[in-house]
Amino acid sequence: MDMKMQQYSRDNMAELLRSHDINPTHQRIEIAYALFSRQQHLSADQIMAIVNDRHSETSKATVYNTLNLFLEKKLIREVIVDPNKVFYDPNTQLHHHFYNVTSGELTDIDAEGVTICGLPQLPEGVITEGVDIIVRIRPGATAQAQEQLA
Structure with missing residues (x-):
């Protein structure tokens, strides 16, 4: 699925997660939507702020665990610009x-x-x-x- 050319919705985020063998829970969909709908490089804290602006129940641990799962399943890339600054990139090309x-x-x-x-x-x-x-x-x-x- 070419994510650069696609319109983003929470519905197709569920489809995207399933295509990477990830169970599409509500919080995973919100985290994926925060990343893919913006097509920006975001830090975990930025992702958490975006998700919690809409649903305040997502913990930092959930965000990090979800991002690690997305990395493991090659849904996103991790870009470490220095030891204290990590971005998550939805562009895996x-x-x-x-x-x-x-x-x-x-x-x-x-x-x-x-x-x-x-x-x-x-x-x-x-x-x-x-x-x-x-x-x-x-x-x-x-x-x-x-x-x-x-």
């Missing part, structure tokens, strides 16, 4: 990221726009599962000057 260290925003980079020339030799007995690139950015002098004028 091959892509990379820009991370704005000033705003904290994470945005996609199309994988076709990135070329990697050479990787280190792998230890014996392992294969490459994937390569994740995070390009850390911040406003430059010109952008900072424009922000001060605004």
